[in-house]
Amino acid sequence: MRTFLSFAAGTAVALTAWATPVLAQKQGGTLRISHRDNPPSASIHEESTISVNQPFMAVFNNLVFFDPKKKVNSPDDIVPELAESWAWTDNNKKLTFKLRGGVKWHDGKPFTAADVKCTFDAVRGAGDDKNEIIRKSPRKLWYANVKEIVTNGDLEVSFVLERPQPSFLSMLAAGYSPVYACHVPGRDMRSKPIGTGPFKVVEFKRNESIKLARNPDYWNKGKPYLDAIDWKIVPNRSTRLLGFTAGEFDMTFDSDVTFPLLKDIKSQKPDAVCEARATNVSSNVLINRDKPPFDNPQVRKAMVMALDNKAFSDILAQGNDLDGAAMLPPPAGFWGMPKEMVATLPGHAPDVEKSRAEARKIMEGLGYTADKPLKIKVSTRNIAIYRDPAVILIDQLKKIHIDGELDPIDTTVWYTKIQRKDYQIGMNLTGVGVDDPDVNFYENYYSTSDRNYTAYKNVEVDKLIDAQSAELDREKRKKLVWEVERQLAEDVARPILGHNVANTCWSPALKNLVLQSNSIYNGWRFEDLWLER
Amino acid sequence: MGSYLVRRLLLMALTLFGMSVLIFVMLRLVPGDISDILVDAAGIADPKEKAKIAKELGLDRPIVEQYGQWVGGLTRGDLGFAYVSERPAIEEIAPRIPISAKLALMALFFSVIIGVPFGVISAVRQNSLMDYGLRILSLSGLSLPSFWLGLLVLMAAVHWFGTIPIYTNEPRGFLAEVGLLAIPAAVVGFRSSALIMRLTRSSMLEVMRQDYIRTARSKGASNASVNYDHALRNALLPVVTIIGIEAAFLVGGLIVTETVFNIPGVARFLVEAIRWRDYPIVQNLVMLIAFVVVMVNFLVDMAYMVLDPRIKFGD
Numbered sequence: 001m002r003t004f005l006s007f008a009a010g011t012a013v014a015l016t017a018w019a020t021p022v023l024a025q026k027q028g029g030t031l032r033i034s035h036r037d038n039p040p041s042a043s044i045h046e047e048s049t050i051s052v053n054q055p056f057m058a059v060f061n062n063l064v065f066f067d068p069k070k071k072v073n074s075p076d077d078i079v080p081e082l083a084e085s086w087a088w089t090d091n092n093k094k095l096t097f098k099l100r101g102g103v104k105w106h107d108g109k110p111f112t113a114a115d116v117k118c119t120f121d122a123v124r125g126a127g128d129d130k131n132e133i134i135r136k137s138p139r140k141l142w143y144a145n146v147k148e149i150v151t152n153g154d155l156e157v158s159f160v161l162e163r164p165q166p167s168f169l170s171m172l173a174a175g176y177s178p179v180y181a182c183h184v185p186g187r188d189m190r191s192k193p194i195g196t197g198p199f200k201v202v203e204f205k206r207n208e209s210i211k212l213a214r215n216p217d218y219w220n221k222g223k224p225y226l227d228a229i230d231w232k233i234v235p236n237r238s239t240r241l242l243g244f245t246a247g248e249f250d251m252t253f254d255s256d257v258t259f260p261l262l263k264d265i266k267s268q269k270p271d272a273v274c275e276a277r278a279t280n281v282s283s284n285v286l287i288n289r290d291k292p293p294f295d296n297p298q299v300r301k302a303m304v305m306a307l308d309n310k311a312f313s314d315i316l317a318q319g320n321d322l323d324g325a326a327m328l329p330p331p332a333g334f335w336g337m338p339k340e341m342v343a344t345l346p347g348h349a350p351d352v353e354k355s356r357a358e359a360r361k362i363m364e365g366l367g368y369t370a371d372k373p374l375k376i377k378v379s380t381r382n383i384a385i386y387r388d389p390a391v392i393l394i395d396q397l398k399k400i401h402i403d404g405e406l407d408p409i410d411t412t413v414w415y416t417k418i419q420r421k422d423y424q425i426g427m428n429l430t431g432v433g434v435d436d437p438d439v440n441f442y443e444n445y446y447s448t449s450d451r452n453y454t455a456y457k458n459v460e461v462d463k464l465i466d467a468q469s470a471e472l473d474r475e476k477r478k479k480l481v482w483e484v485e486r487q488l489a490e491d492v493a494r495p496i497l498g499h500n501v502a503n504t505c506w507s508p509a510l511k512n513l514v515l516q517s518n519s520i521y522n523g524w525r526f527e528d529l530w531l532e533r
Numbered sequence: 534m535g536s537y538l539v540r541r542l543l544l545m546a547l548t549l550f551g552m553s554v555l556i557f558v559m560l561r562l563v564p565g566d567i568s569d570i571l572v573d574a575a576g577i578a579d580p581k582e583k584a585k586i587a588k589e590l591g592l593d594r595p596i597v598e599q600y601g602q603w604v605g606g607l608t609r610g611d612l613g614f615a616y617v618s619e620r621p622a623i624e625e626i627a628p629r630i631p632i633s634a635k636l637a638l639m640a641l642f643f644s645v646i647i648g649v650p651f652g653v654i655s656a657v658r659q660n661s662l663m664d665y666g667l668r669i670l671s672l673s674g675l676s677l678p679s680f681w682l683g684l685l686v687l688m689a690a691v692h693w694f695g696t697i698p699i700y701t702n703e704p705r706g707f708l709a710e711v712g713l714l715a716i717p718a719a720v721v722g723f724r725s726s727a728l729i730m731r732l733t734r735s736s737m738l739e740v741m742r743q744d745y746i747r748t749a750r751s752k753g754a755s756n757a758s759v760n761y762d763h764a765l766r767n768a769l770l771p772v773v774t775i776i777g778i779e780a781a782f783l784v785g786g787l788i789v790t791e792t793v794f795n796i797p798g799v800a801r802f803l804v805e806a807i808r809w810r811d812y813p814i815v816q817n818l819v820m821l822i823a824f825v826v827v828m829v830n831f832l833v834d835m836a837y838m839v840l841d842p843r844i845k846f847g848d
């Protein structure tokens with residue numbers, strides 16, 4: 001009898017523990033969020049901005065996804081979405097997905113393996129010109145290793161790779177890798193996309209609002225909990241944040257709250273839940289190594305020795321930005337080199353004054369003095385988050401006889417200009433879609449990449465990048481990644497001034513929100529969120 | 534009068550034609566076009582993708598052909614396709630015009646009903662405490678940027694009333710709409726009202742020193758009759774001119790106020806369209822503004838005849 005009672009009590013406790021979170025989750029309600037600007041389109045595959053990912057990720061699903069309950073995107077925490085399972089075969093050169101059956105697009109048509117093939121063929125530039133689902137593909141490079149995509153019936157698809165690439169699954173798990181409905185033309189995907197995701201697009205009114213409604217036929221039964229998500233486009237940040245404190249919005253736009261503004265929010269809305277987290281967006285310096293005098297490695301070395309990363313962080317983020325190399329440092333990041341190693345890299349020395357004295361000697365050796373400084377232009381996008389660090393950079397360069405003049409560039413032609421190498425020194429921000437070495441290194445540092453804006457070229461580094469990309473042993477790969485980071489820092493490929501940290505705030509009524517610490521571009525499915533009001 | 538009107542209408546048509554050429558050419562002189570920007574916004578600069586988009590949007594065709602296509606379309610009521618939204622431009626522009634028009638009219642109404650009476654009071658009670666007070670008010674109206682004033686109003690509303698008077702949902706009903714637009718209209722109209730107040734005051738002071746005002750007083754006319762029937766009517770001529778000019782300048786004020794109060798009107802939309810080099814939207818909206826300005830000027834000129842019967846437009 002006692003055994004039975006113990007069992008019954010244990011079962012009751014277990015059931016209560018299991019049932020509590022389910023009972024606590026309330027169905028219904030409209031989540032109201034402010035949006036910082038007008039998204040260029042609703043087509044995630046065609047854009048490279050959180051302005052598109054944050055509102056529209058909830059419309060789609062991926063094959064696989066970084067576990068939305070985990071704070072750090074890690075290759076160990078990838079969960080299935082439209083795929084039920086996956087397996088590597090053929091010496092890790094073939095990745096086969098078994099797809100979920102019975103999934104429907106928002107327009108009622110069935111989802112099949114052909115949609116997966118068509119989406120990723122279009123993204124890698126091997127799509128059907130007559131059935132154009134996208135008109136530009138900023139992440140073509142992610143799929144450069146794909147030889148072909150093969151379907152086997154409606155519920156199986158394989159990606160055949162040229163060589164093993166363990167990162168490939170992480171790239172498919174990113175917010176930037178949704179599966180598109182291939183029967184929907186590109187124009188519609190840009191304005192009112194169709195997905196398989198937890199929410200349907202009701203309306204995308206440019207400059208005004210984005211309205212999403214619960215998908216009642218969502219394959220993940222019981223989800224989402226919210227009835228709707230209502231985004232209001234409010235371009236003025238002061239108005240957005242005042243709207244949040246007045247209770248007009250349940251949540252701020254992601255990373256919208258700077259550290260000085262955080263104090264205002266907390267004083268005006270003391271019950272607001274605010275979280276600071278790394279965004280995996282780094283501030284970095286572009287040095288045009290083709291243009292004299294920056295073709296001289298000595299000048300580049302002196303420049304990097306003049307940098308005081310702590311000052312950037314203190315001024316711009318009240319000391320909260322993270323010092324790191326090319327990859328986001330741990331614990332926020334998964335792959336970056338440890339803090340002690342970062343401190344040994346050029347430009348990260350703790351004794352900045354000593355470093356600057358050496359830099360001055362180099363500059364003086366090249367004929368530059370306080371009276372006869374090196375005059376340069378520091379180009380940057382004409383928006384505050386770019387201009388502010390550029391001004392600090394100019395001030396720091398003065399300490400080593402470099403007299404910089406700010407050259408603000410219209411934001412709409414910024415990348416065109418730097419890709420043309422029409423600059424001397426550039427102040428840039430680089431967001432990384434996935435905290436993954438392949439994504440970061442191949443996009444920004446590989447000698448043949450379009451986005452290698454400084455035209456940095458080192459054959460040895462290219463080999464190292466390829467080697468880490470193919471390495472299956474995690475620990476060995478990390479060491480190779482750190483070696484690449486060291487080499488990039490020593491070559492002054494693109495000096496990193498800091499990895500940004502920013503705040504996002506929400507009302508206490510919003511439950512279950514998990515902000516991911518190593519990419520702002522992931523984790524916005526919204527299907528696990530609910531409102532307590 | 535008839536031939537004057539014909540000449541005037543022809544001049545208006547010529548002005549609008551000149552404007553269309555100017556808008557078209559100036560837009561294309563600004564660095565970057567939509568294909569640059571669409572590709573740039575994605576963080577890439579692939580020349581092939583750019584060329585493909587440019588071809589798709591007809592930007593690779595000769596500039597004269599593009600101009601002809603736009604003006605030809607205008608005459609048929611076809612405003613073309615918006616580049617960014619890929620929808621007919623008219624569908625993007627039309628719903629936003631009434632919002633801005635109502636805001637502009639309310640702002641103008643506010644500036645006139647505040648500016649003219651306060652200007653008269655200030656003149657009639659010259660050098661009194663009230664005059665000084667009103668002059669300070671008008672000076673502050675001229676010197677406070679509407680962007681700053683708007684934010685101040687929003688902060689005060691949040692602080693004191695725990696609410697924020699911004700446009701988050703379409704208001705239902707006339708009263709709700711007036712209530713929502715009244716504060717931003719007051720913010721936009723404050724500057725214009727200050728200008729109108731100062732001009733009315735100085736114009737009134739000048740008129741009130743005229744012989745016929747003294748004559749009216751000596752005939753025993755009441756103060757109200759002298760001030761409003763005799764003085765104000767004659768002092769209004771320069772005021773009407775400035776109201777016409779202010780109506781045109783309101784667009785500038787609307788851009789700022791629509792941004793701060795988050796009103797989805799044409800002014801904010803225009804700025805966004807310029808940022809994206811969305812030529813069909815920018816060209817048509819600037820043409821619309823030019824048309825409104827030309828019409829307002831015409832109406833102001835016509836109003837001169839009503840206000841001062843001595844003015845005749847003839848051959």
